[in-house]
Amino acid sequence: MDQLVFAAEVFMNGLMTGVMYALVALGFVLIFKASGVFNYAQGVLALFAALTLVGIQQGQVPFAHLINSIFGTHLEYFGWTVPVVLAILLAGAVMVLLAFLVEKLVLQHLVGQEPIILFMATIGLAYFLEGLGDVMWGADIKNLDVGLPQGISESIESVSANWFGYGFFIDRLDIWAAIIAALLVTALVAFAQYTKQGRAMRAVADDHQAALSVGISLRFIWVMVWSIAGFVALVAGIMWGTKSGVQFSLSLIALKALPVLMLGGFTSIPGAIAGGLIIGVGEKMFEFFIGPMIGGATENWFAYVLALLFLVFRPQGLFGERIIERV
């Protein structure tokens, strides 16, 4: 009985983690659908967004370390703090600017190249942004606090204590993350279905050349999609940053999102969510039941092996478009 209740708790926590994975995977899917680019930099985008947010919020001087070491000054802070909402808006603006620059400097020149080349370019971009984030805001671990509630949720604990005689430990931040992710997905779907730009985006995803021929600007759509992905990255960065501090390891969540994508299919938004939940629950349950027998820390690879085995039976993932090849 105890084992079962513990497992239920692990299951709940797995669901919550899965939501966080899905949040990152969402950014991948958006860009892949709209431009066919497999954007490895999505994780680093989240890191960069979170760093920028903290920097703006605390009034850090950008490039302080660099300026100091060239001019011998001792700049560090402007000495003001920016309110949370304004800081988030400014960080969002930075992400839009970044999307514009990426389109202008990188993607525009790589139109029509093979997917592997585009993928490599985003790895290069990931390295660049990682370095830029460190040079701009410093490499130390930062605390991010945007006023999201944290800590154990007492109401769930007391309710579950009444039902099972054991209080579940669920972080309030995770619950908020789930709610925000749900809102974000709803907003994105609504945007894609009911607005003019959303329709254009779906048209581009369907067929680049056909979209061009009916007068849709590819460049605008790409900037827009990268901006949206940047915004999703900002949200993911806020969630993960609040949870475990803003630091380099934040960018590694991209590696967690990849098996989610494989499982759900690269082109499907519902797939990203379902995949996230399956992986989140799966890896927590595996670690709980099997982990102790084989030495633990299985979370690093379990998701990949699960996705790999799954793909052998369904090569396009859960909801991915069927791969049709012609000679």
Added chain:
Amino acid sequence: MLYREAGDFKTSYRDDGQTFPIRLDRVAYYAVLIVAFLIVPFVINDYWANAVVVPFLIYAIAALGLNILTGYAGQVSLGTGGFMAVGAYAVYKLMTTFPEINIIIHILLAGGITAIVGVLFGLPSLRIKGFYLAVATLAAQFFLVWLFNKVPWFYNYSASGQITAPTRTVFGLAVTGPSTSAAAKYLICLLFVFILAWVARNLTRGTLGRKWMAIRDMDIAAEIIGVNPLSAKLSAFAVSSFFVGVSGALLFSVYLGAAEVGEAFGINKSFLVLFMIIIGGLGSIFGSFAGAAFMVLMPVVLKNLLVGQFGWATDLAAHFELMIVGALIVFFLIAEPHGLARLWALTKEKLRLWPFPH
């Protein structure tokens, strides 16, 4: 006029089928070999061996291996780091279990073991294609690193979890362990590079290489004209993993001496080798060498420039290095998506006409 095929007549099939059919290429190749084998060992010092030459040779083997898989057979792999770890741990277990057998045999066996592991992880490639496969190979990367971390048998139950290479000799000359001279390290790596590059060159222009390229260009079409995808894909995985395994074995036993799996063979290694073949040129033996040289030299040059010349703090320089590496990769992909090998081919084209360009 400097570089030409004209006037270089072949009178037998033997002549026509030799590894370098153009005379100037052949002469250049022999000249490089003479310099590499007879001159460099006498002038090499510790700094050059450790910072540039030995890592270049070792990564060149890894790049050759990945290029066979990705450049020739078209199967993108992000598991190179994991396969290098297999080579390293295999050679460690062999060295400590059978100390009386020559290290060269150990290294070749380590390559063979890696080939078996590679085929195992290559099996899904028969069903999964493209990016799905690239991500699937990450499973190999993470699983193998975890395995070598968690199973104490692999590191002989040492307290630190590290593996350390004992001293082994070839013809009385120490090639592994702390007392190895720079020239010995260099020579053993050069020997493997020399043989494996020759093997790679001849494999890729023979039947097997043509099968790989047919699979790369379009696997369904290749299957229809009679290429067996099972044997072609798995042989690509096997040969590639053999190369990568040998490179991992050399990296651990000759170059590093001691290694911790997560640090020495993490995902960054996979990306590093992938960068090498992209920058060097996919589907080119020369490109593998050029890419390896570029990726090994660049950090050394940048570090000397930023820290040595400008006197910046090392952490700032490290961050800048990341930025520059990233920017250079993007720049290269934009300027020449086919890599340094393509630039080299263009140069040869120009030399062929020089000094009369019309």
